[in-house]
Amino acid sequence: MAQRQTTDVPGRREAVDRFTSDSRRRALKARRLRRGGLALTLVVPAALAYVLFVVRPIFLTIQYSFYDWDGVTPATWVGADNYAALLRNPELSGSILNAFELIIFFSFVPVALGLFTANTIRGFATSRLAVVARTVLFLPQIIPLVAAGIMWSWQLATNGLVNQVLRLIGLDGVARAWLGDFDTALPAVGVIGAWVLFGLCMLLLLAGMTKIDPALYEAARIDGAGPFREFFSITLPSLRQEVVVCVTVTVIAALASFDIVYIATQGGPGNSTLVPGLEIYYLAFFQREVGQASALAVALMVLVLAVVLPLQWINREGDS
Amino acid sequence: MGALTVMTACSSPGGTAPDADETAPSSAATNADGAPTCGTEPVTLKGYFETGFPLATDLTEEFTAQYPNVTFDIREDQFAVLTQNAPRVLADDPPDLMRLPQVSELAEDGLLLNLDPYAESFGWDAWPASQLEQMRVDDEGRRGDGPLYAMGLNFSMTGVFYNKDLAAQIGMTTPPATLAELDSYLQAAKDAGLTPIAQFNGGATGGFAFPLQGLMASYGDPAEINSWIYQQPDSTIDTPANLEAAEHLASWVDAGYFAEDVNSMDYSTMMSRFIGGESVFIFNGDWESGNLDTQMPGNVGFFLVPPVEEGGAVGAMSAPLTFGISAYAENPDCAAFFLDWVATNEEARTIAVEIGGSHPMGPADAFMPEVDADTVTAQTLEAGALIGEQDGAMDFIANATGSIYAKSWTPNLQKLFAGEQDPAGLLSSVQADYDAEIGG
Numbered sequence: 016m017a018q019r020q021t022t023d024v025p026g027r028r029e030a031v032d033r034f035t036s037d038s039r040r041r042a043l044k045a046r047r048l049r050r051g052g053l054a055l056t057l058v059v060p061a062a063l064a065y066v067l068f069v070v071r072p073i074f075l076t077i078q079y080s081f082y083d084w085d086g087v088t089p090a091t092w093v094g095a096d097n098y099a100a101l102l103r104n105p106e107l108s109g110s111i112l113n114a115f116e117l118i119i120f121f122s123f124v125p126v127a128l129g130l131f132t133a134n135t136i137r138g139f140a141t142s143r144l145a146v147v148a149r150t151v152l153f154l155p156q157i158i159p160l161v162a163a164g165i166m167w168s169w170q171l172a173t174n175g176l177v178n179q180v181l182r183l184i185g186l187d188g189v190a191r192a193w194l195g196d197f198d199t200a201l202p203a204v205g206v207i208g209a210w211v212l213f214g215l216c217m218l219l220l221l222a223g224m225t226k227i228d229p230a231l232y233e234a235a236r237i238d239g240a241g242p243f244r245e246f247f248s249i250t251l252p253s254l255r256q257e258v259v260v261c262v263t264v265t266v267i268a269a270l271a272s273f274d275i276v277y278i279a280t281q282g283g284p285g286n287s288t289l290v291p292g293l294e295i296y297y298l299a300f301f302q303r304e305v306g307q308a309s310a311l312a313v314a315l316m317v318l319v320l321a322v323v324l325p326l327q328w329i330n331r332e333g334d335s
Numbered sequence: 336m337g338a339l340t341v342m343t344a345c346s347s348p349g350g351t352a353p354d355a356d357e358t359a360p361s362s363a364a365t366n367a368d369g370a371p372t373c374g375t376e377p378v379t380l381k382g383y384f385e386t387g388f389p390l391a392t393d394l395t396e397e398f399t400a401q402y403p404n405v406t407f408d409i410r411e412d413q414f415a416v417l418t419q420n421a422p423r424v425l426a427d428d429p430p431d432l433m434r435l436p437q438v439s440e441l442a443e444d445g446l447l448l449n450l451d452p453y454a455e456s457f458g459w460d461a462w463p464a465s466q467l468e469q470m471r472v473d474d475e476g477r478r479g480d481g482p483l484y485a486m487g488l489n490f491s492m493t494g495v496f497y498n499k500d501l502a503a504q505i506g507m508t509t510p511p512a513t514l515a516e517l518d519s520y521l522q523a524a525k526d527a528g529l530t531p532i533a534q535f536n537g538g539a540t541g542g543f544a545f546p547l548q549g550l551m552a553s554y555g556d557p558a559e560i561n562s563w564i565y566q567q568p569d570s571t572i573d574t575p576a577n578l579e580a581a582e583h584l585a586s587w588v589d590a591g592y593f594a595e596d597v598n599s600m601d602y603s604t605m606m607s608r609f610i611g612g613e614s615v616f617i618f619n620g621d622w623e624s625g626n627l628d629t630q631m632p633g634n635v636g637f638f639l640v641p642p643v644e645e646g647g648a649v650g651a652m653s654a655p656l657t658f659g660i661s662a663y664a665e666n667p668d669c670a671a672f673f674l675d676w677v678a679t680n681e682e683a684r685t686i687a688v689e690i691g692g693s694h695p696m697g698p699a700d701a702f703m704p705e706v707d708a709d710t711v712t713a714q715t716l717e718a719g720a721l722i723g724e725q726d727g728a729m730d731f732i733a734n735a736t737g738s739i740y741a742k743s744w745t746p747n748l749q750k751l752f753a754g755e756q757d758p759a760g761l762l763s764s765v766q767a768d769y770d771a772e773i774g775g
Contacts, residue, residue, distance in 0.1 A: 078348070079348055082348060084348050085422070085440075085444075086423075087423060087444065088422075088444050171599075172596065172599065173594075173595060173599075191596075192595060192596030192599040193599075194537075194599045195596050195598030195599025195600070196599075196753070197750075197753045197755060200599075280537070280538055280599070282538070283537055283539060283598065283745065283749055284537065284599070284746070284750075284752075285746040285747070285749040285750040285755065297539075297738075297741060297742075300419040301419070301738060302737055302738040302742070303440075303737065305348070
């Protein structure tokens with residue numbers, strides 16, 4: 016209406032135009048603000064919970080890590096002593112090394128096996144067998160870790176299934192208490208983790224494969240590519256994002272492992288399977304060294320970030 | 336929210352501990368001797384007990400039957416949970432009676448009631464001193480001397496259990512009188528194709544500490560081991576006698592007397608193997624006596640780790656089943672009366688033996704219930720009396736410091752079995768960890 020009134024007076028028209036565009040902009044801004052206000056209101060409960068239960072504990076943990084504290088009586092400030100102990104004490108640094116060794120089993124093995132299996136299943140994707148295979152292989156993922164740990168510690172016991180099978184095929188000499196042997200305890204724990212995480216990786220990778228354009232495969236086949244060439248030139252590059260997700264999730268699972276180790280070996284024999292998660296628990300709740308436990312927890316968090324952030328960066332780099 | 340985070344971040348963690356009430360018994364209800372009682376008014380005692388051990392609960396039921404004005408409000412947890420919660424519970428939700436883990440830190444933090452006034456008025460100080468020694472803590476947190484901070488419901492004792500049927504197969508009809516004789520039976524068991532010893536030593540539970548400490552008592556003086564456990568100045572575990580003991584244990588490992596998988600064996604696996612007849616011997620404590628009498632009636636024997644030479648001194652790990660009263664408890668007098676009743680009442684002492692399987696606390700000449708001579712309970716009680724006579728009772732070497740068991744004994748004993756640690760190295764590394772912990 017304002018515009019129609021001003022059609023015959025150019026000077027005013029500009030002014031009014033400016034006025035109307037100003038008001039429109041203001042209205043838009045107000046609407047955006049209103050909408051933003053609504054969005055903020057919706058975010059507040061979650062943000063509050065996040066700050067209360069994630070951010071605050073992280074800051075408290077960092078604070079505690081500079082104290083010598085038993086959790087009850089007044090604490091004493093010790094500066095960076097707790098962090099120095101991480102380097103000095105072979106038991107603490109050993110637990111971190113063990114966690115890195117677990118990455119091989121928790122991360123590399125499931126991702127490699129997952130790629131292989133997913134690629135195989137893709138070959139008969141439409142048949143019923145694929146559904147069965149997918150379900151069976153994913154099952155370990157829905158079993159509680161504690162149950163998986165108990166089941167595997169039975170299977171790995173002296174008279175467990177693993178040793179029975181070994182004896183059946185004449186390998187009596189190899190049979191042993193897998194979780195009680197210094198050389199095999201950590202790998203045995205790793206196998207449990209690999210078994211649990213394999214299904215997850217396989218499912219993620221399989222899902223990634225379904226979005227690859229079948230025309231690519233047809234073109235490759237016309238060009239004379241065999242299954243290996245297809246896998247390395249088409250499947251693997253297309254799955255980069257899924258692989259990065261798998262590696263991220265499983266590396267975190269390895270570095271922050273607790274449940275499986277706690278159930279299967281409790282860190283024994285002779286600290287050979289001690290991991291940071293377990294050591295934090297022992298320090299905080301048995302030795303009541305909350306400060307030392309917090310320092311190890313902070314170090315573990317930094318380590319996880321140091322491993323995982325570059326992975327994310329690689330992922331984003333590849334996208335752009 | 337930010338302000339809250341900042342505020343909590345500014346103050347150092349752990350407030351100042353509230354002042355404990357004066358600890359002298361001051362209740363109006365006392366008996367003719369002036370010792371406190373539970374009175375006649377209705378009282379509810381708050382208890383915090385250990386799951387899976389019915390003794391404490393059975394005693395409270397009998398107590399309520401005899402003193403109907405007293406009822407109990409009992410909460411139970413696993414021992415590990417109890418250990419973790421102890422300081423917090425004693426301060427924030429103070430129980431009148433609580434099953435206690437190692438007492439020295441709790442006493443040092445002022446969380447436990449000093450029971451000395453009760454000991455005096457009830458006459459506990461007239462009992463054999465060794466019964467209460469482990470529960471005394473001095474003002475530097477060392478045990479063995481100082482005010483009394485806890486009381487036992489009974490005291491347990493360790494030694495060797497054996498399967499009588501299997502023992503007969505290897506020609507053992509009476510317990511060995513010397514270590515050499517025990518060695519020969521272990522060898523005979525191995526030659527017969529039996530597993531001589533199934534001993535838990537897996538995970539975080541180094542059960543090899545049981546045979547090791549038994550051997551230490553045979554080679555050396557239990558009093559020296561106690562002063563090490565009580566953190567007395569200049570004490571060391573790395574002594575020639577203890578080295579002999581550790582070497583003897585290592586010789587059993589080398590000879591293959593232990594089950595192959597001890598480093599992955601937990602306590603319950605050991606028990607099920609022994610009960611299932613898959614092991615001739617186990618090193619364990621009399622808390623299993625009642626259970627074994629039920630599971631394998633008439634087929635279990637018990638002996639103390641034998642001396643080096645016949646008739647020599649014997650020793651055993653022996654520890655009271657410790658219960659304490661919070662420094663902030665509402666009914667400390669009645670709780671103390673209950674603890675005294677457990678040690679002196681005939682019904683209570685019968686329950687302590689029949690349900691607990693261990694020797695009751697109290698004067699040496701106090702009432703003892705009749706026990707069938709064929710049971711292993713009778714044998715453990717008899718061995719307990721012998722230990723009392725010879726003053727051979729020791730606390731458990733695992734109790735010397737808060738983390739010496741999980742962080743030092745267990746990994747080192749597991750290494751000893753795997754051949755990754757030698758006896759001398761075992762003792763010196765445990766001593767190093769001990770020094771690091773109590774020095775720092």
